[in-house]
Amino acid sequence: MAIPNDVIINIEHVSKSFGDKKVLDDINLYIKKGEFLTLLGPSGCGKTTMLRIIAGFAQADCGIVSMDGADITGVPPYKRPLNTVFQRYALFPHLDVYDNIAFGLKLRGVPKDEIEKKVKKVLKMVSMSDYEDRDVESLSGGQQQRVAIARALVNQPKVLLLDEPLAALDLKMRKDMQIELKEMHRKLGITFIYVTHDQEEALTLSDTIVVMNGGKIQQIGTPTDIYNEPQNSFVADFIGESNILNGTMIKDREVSFIGHDFECVDEGFGENVPVDVVVRPEDIYIMNKTEGAQFTGVVKSCTFKGVHYEMFVDSDNGYELMIQDYNAFEIGSTVGLLIKPCDIQVMHKERVENRFEGEMTADDTVKFLGGEFKVEPVEGVSAGDKVEVSVAFSGVDLLDHTEEGNLSGEVHFILYKGDHYHLTVLTDDGDFVWVDTQDIWDKGDLVGINIESKDIKITKKND
Amino acid sequence: MIKRQHWSIPYFIFLVFFVVLPLVLVAVYAFQDGTGHFSLSNIVKFFSDGDALSTFAVSLEVAVENTAICILLGYPAAWILANKKLNRSAVTIVLFIIPMWINALMRTLATAELFNMLGIGLGKGTLLFGMVYDYLPFMIYPIYNILNKMDKSYAEAAEDLGATPSQVFWKVTVPLSMPGVVSGILMVFMPTVSTFAISEFLTNNKIKLFGTIIQENINSSMWNYGAALSLIMLVIIGITTLFNNEEETKEGGVI
């Protein structure tokens, strides 16, 4: 990867584990001078750990963090020229506003009158001028937030790190602070690295968004790139609303999904390759007449959302689609639907079935994922053999009670695919199992996992 | 980066030296005869010594009775004190706590002197009365604490679901306050079982409690037998604590 020369922070092959859990998995990322970069992802995706490694509070297990070309991997946080705005502000409760802000300057032995000048200036910048003597615990959340930003900025850091700084504020306040932060970034010209789980906030503020999940970077790009061209179903689902559907790339510029063939703009996938298809709800055209439509559907629900209506429509082949339109359509009416080629985003599938490493413990029993499963005996495969196990997504059964299954796990991620749910289940041993199901589960549900012998395919490993 | 967790090492060593090692020594001495050889003679001596056994039984009996009386008297008091409608003054609970801060020996002596002056003969009755007097605050305070912190919406939810005031009390308030009762029991039962000075003063040495015979043996240099008796008490305490811990976690699960 060619790295431009205006890079301020460069992260190379950084990994980090807590116990058995890998929170960062070979992260490579560079941050340009003066850019507003956001690390975006659900909780537990590794974004805060990434920020803590940049700040120096946590050490990467391996990999290099460099700043302005110098390796800072082992430099302690108090020697790094960057400052942090913490999630819950972390103002010192035993100091007043002035002393909180002056804390860093005093440690560096800055002369008193200069400290006073600087503190006054930064307080003015965050519009908190008359609050110098206030006890920090008497301030509102928004005011504490401003003091925390002032406390970091007064040290004139090269990079400002912000760890979900607005998460504790109410919606209105959050919107106002977003505008102020953006303005501050423009005026100061320094690099901001911002961590959030709020995709809307990320789209509003950032020059560059880094979408993370499961300790890996999913996509890096501008807000428009990320929204319009998500690279996988996770990004598509996480950013904005979307219809994510199973499809097949028939040939270049032609894709089949929800039982119809559509013209699209994607090329180079090959022929008859399974893909994921994303269509944003505002990109499906809905009309009362059915002639001229590519397919039809029946309106199931229609909710007013302020600017637009949000409708769920069952397509003629039984897929549920979310559609946003400025006009309302009557529930129960048959509508015509149309999707333009450029609004269809085709993505490679990350996987088409579950694959595990296994070992035969008897001629008809295989051990994988830490559990034992009955299989139909295969000729040439006997006890002790190492095998490759594959299970179709729909071959995995989830049970209400964890003790009923061969394995147990937790529902980790849910994707609605129009006619079924695609679940990611995290087993107790920390492995992932992907499941297609019609049943409704919630994130965090504890489930038993069973796989019937007919659904398990084994092939002997040659080596 | 900074290994803050290592800061506990000095204290850990201290604990091993001044808590674990002494307890091990209790066991070691208990299973030795006077010459330092392994022996079960001390344990055997206890179980064949009629006086020691009856003292043991009396101690348990007094401790159970004292604990029961403290619950019966203390629970209503704690409930009244925690009830804003029945008690508006914050000072009343302080008045119940104050005796906890005054030397128990002093309070016991004062009680014994009072009995003497009133011409009440010292014996089982005065022992129990004095013990209740000494330990009642230790029962009231934890129960009060938990009742006072209890979310009012539990009681309101019960009322909303049709419970009468007495049903609210028996089916919601009492079960939810059990952790307080449990720690009250710990704070009352264990000291009562192990006390020695208090019983001497309150009964004029007429009734001996288990603590007293431990003290007498240690003081007359019968360390091995004293250690054996201590070990037996330790086992009793251990059983009570374990039982209480289980209760506590069970209660914790309900909430």
Next chain:
Amino acid sequence: MKRVLSQIYVWILLILLYSPLVFIAIFSFTEARVLGNWTGFSMKLYKNLFTGGMQGASSLVSAVENTLLIALIAAAVATLMGSIAAIGIFNMRGRGKKTIQFLNNIPMLNPDIITGVSLFLLFVFLHISQGYLTVILAHVTFCTPYVVLSVMPKLTQMNPNIYEAALDLGATPSQALRKVLIPQLRPGMISGFILAFTMSLDDFAVTFFTRGTIGLDTLSTFIYTDARKGGLTPELRPLMTIIFTIVLVLLIVINVRQASLAKKSSR
């Protein structure tokens, strides 16, 4: 009606609780050597207590001195060791943390007599001659867990990022400790110290077993021996009255202040 009945119940309990103390207080203002005889109002016992004009006065005064000195040293050592240990325990994970917390609970759950006997056996076993040092060590043993328990909540309540914020702003780890961490823990350390101090003042059984035979007396052991000799030294009556009054006033002041602070902050 219900309110009146419950108030009566509470006050009967209080009267029962306080009657012996009040009784001692009343008879501290008369000269009679036998408790219960009223020979007219007199401050003589108080005068004796403070001027030492009585039998065994020096041993009573030195017992009071010993009590205070031991409590002060034990509480100070316990506060230092307990606070450092609490920071360590707070930063620990898993088994190690569980083990040390379990060990920390033992002295609190152990009855005094067991703590006393076990430490007595330790000192005998190690051939350490017993006296001030052993009593102080013993007091540190049962006081420190209370300090750990008072400092712990301050650590858990503390915003975990505060220490990191100090580092982020350029403080070295030791500066961060002095300027940020310790000020945050101070209230817990103070209440731990007070708790340890009163626990030590109150102790009888542990001192009894670890004081050896050098004639070291604290107030508790003095009272114990005195009472067993038959009859209390009359000068103990004013002493008890004074201690009782100090505790009463202190606790009421503290609680009233806390209540008014709580009211203020809730407004």
